Amino acid sequence: MTTALRFLIVDDFSTMRRIVRNLLKESGFTEADEAEDGVAALNKLRNSKFDFVVTDINMPNMNGFQLLAEIKGDEKLKHLPVLMVTAEARKEDIVAAAQGGAAGYIVKPFTKATLEEKVTLIIKKAGL
Amino acid sequence: MDTDNTLPEPLPDGEVHQKIGALTRQLHDALKELGYADQLRGTMGELPDAQSRLSYIARLTGEAAEKVLTRVEHAKTQNDHLAAESRRMIASLVKDPVAAVAKGEIMNFLTDVEQVTKVSDEHLTEIMMAQDFHDLTGQVIARVVALAATIEQQLVQLVIQTAPPHAVTAPIEPLREHLAGPVVDPDKTPDVVTDQSQVDDLLASLGF
Numbered sequence: 437m438t439t440a441l442r443f444l445i446v447d448d449f450s451t452m453r454r455i456v457r458n459l460l461k462e463s464g465f466t467e468a469d470e471a472e473d474g475v476a477a478l479n480k481l482r483n484s485k486f487d488f489v490v491t492d493i494n495m496p497n498m499n500g501f502q503l504l505a506e507i508k509g510d511e512k513l514k515h516l517p518v519l520m521v522t523a524e525a526r527k528e529d530i531v532a533a534a535q536g537g538a539a540g541y542i543v544k545p546f547t548k549a550t551l552e553e554k555v556t557l558i559i560k561k562a563g564l
Numbered sequence: 565m566d567t568d569n570t571l572p573e574p575l576p577d578g579e580v581h582q583k584i585g586a587l588t589r590q591l592h593d594a595l596k597e598l599g600y601a602d603q604l605r606g607t608m609g610e611l612p613d614a615q616s617r618l619s620y621i622a623r624l625t626g627e628a629a630e631k632v633l634t635r636v637e638h639a640k641t642q643n644d645h646l647a648a649e650s651r652r653m654i655a656s657l658v659k660d661p662v663a664a665v666a667k668g669e670i671m672n673f674l675t676d677v678e679q680v681t682k683v684s685d686e687h688l689t690e691i692m693m694a695q696d697f698h699d700l701t702g703q704v705i706a707r708v709v710a711l712a713a714t715i716e717q718q719l720v721q722l723v724i725q726t727a728p729p730h731a732v733t734a735p736i737e738p739l740r741e742h743l744a745g746p747v748v749d750p751d752k753t754p755d756v757v758t759d760q761s762q763v764d765d766l767l768a769s770l771g772f
Contacts, residue, residue, distance in 0.1 A: 447699070449698060449699040449702055451695050451696070451698040451699055452696060452698075452699040455692055455693065455695060455696060458692055459689075459692075462689065493743060494703060494743045494745055499743065523699070523700055523703055523745055523746035523747075524743055524744060524745070525744075525746070525747045525750075525756040525757045525758070525763075526744055526755055526756050527755045527756065527757060527766060528755065529743075529744075530757065530763055530766050530767065531766070531770060534767055534770055534772045541763050541767060542760060542763070543757060543759070543760055543763055544696060544699065544700060544746070545693075545696050545700065546760060547693070548689055548693065550760050
């Protein structure tokens with residue numbers, strides 16, 4: 437199954453962006469673009485149409501929490517589901533992400549099944 | 565220019581010990597007076613953490629290498645099997661194409677191909693997933709480098725403050741604050757999750 441939903445994958449490590457992109461493709465989500473930090477992501481989000489954001493937290497220039505706040509504070513972007521995929525495993529970070537409006541939280545290292553399950557669940561909840 | 569290359573006369577053992585002791589005391593007093601004693605002690609306290617971070621890197625890269633090699637070995641074995649079956653099939657088709665189809669050899673071979681390619685795809689996905697060590701170790705390396713930079717910064721500050729008045733001093737760059745990054749030692753780290761199920765439980769308890 438393939439869907440036309442367009443993903444933005446945000447991570448400062450190109451290896452991880454490629455892994456997530458390939459996993460999404462294997463799960464049928466073939467439309468994706470990448471950004472290396474929150475600033476580049478916001479720029480792309482404001483200049484192109486996306487349906488879903490998958491973001492790391494620990495990034496230079498603008499981290500994932502700041503990006504989440506920017507997205508949720510922007511009238512045109514706040515509807516976008518944001519899935520955090522991160523090595524940050526502190527409970528306070530997970531709580532902060534949930535309270536900040538994140539649609540899901542995955543800790544690295546993760547499996548293909550976990551990513552597929554969370555993305556599918558979020559899409560269903562968001563009615564995409 | 566004349567240079568004196570002769571070594572000074574060796575000091576008696578007791579005197580060397582006394583001089584080293586006096587120098588150590590001077591350094592200790594100077595650090596204390598300048599307020600660096602606590603700062604340096606704090607930094608030194610982070611060294612065992614750096615050690616466990618480096619161990620984490622060694623472990624993660626080792627595991628990734630093992631995982632990739634195991635998957636490659638399995639995939640190569642299956643590939644060899646497929647290559648042998650292909651050769652056998654070609655020989656069978658050349659010998660008697662009708663019999664090859666009639667006996668179901670072709671169908672069996674194609675079923676085999678489908679199964680092997682499916683398993684190969686799983687191997688390739690796992691090999692790809694094993695590359696996540698780059699991201700995780702990269703973050704940990706960055707933290708160890710930051711620690712080295714802190715020690716360097718403190719030593720530079722010490723040099724600047726103890727330099728003669730006419731010496732040139734360089735401005736000190738403030739260090740960037742970091743998030744915690746990967747948990748290298750979950751047993752010794754409070755309030756962290758160790759797997760995805762704990763994340764899901766925590767979020768569920770919050771009503772998400």
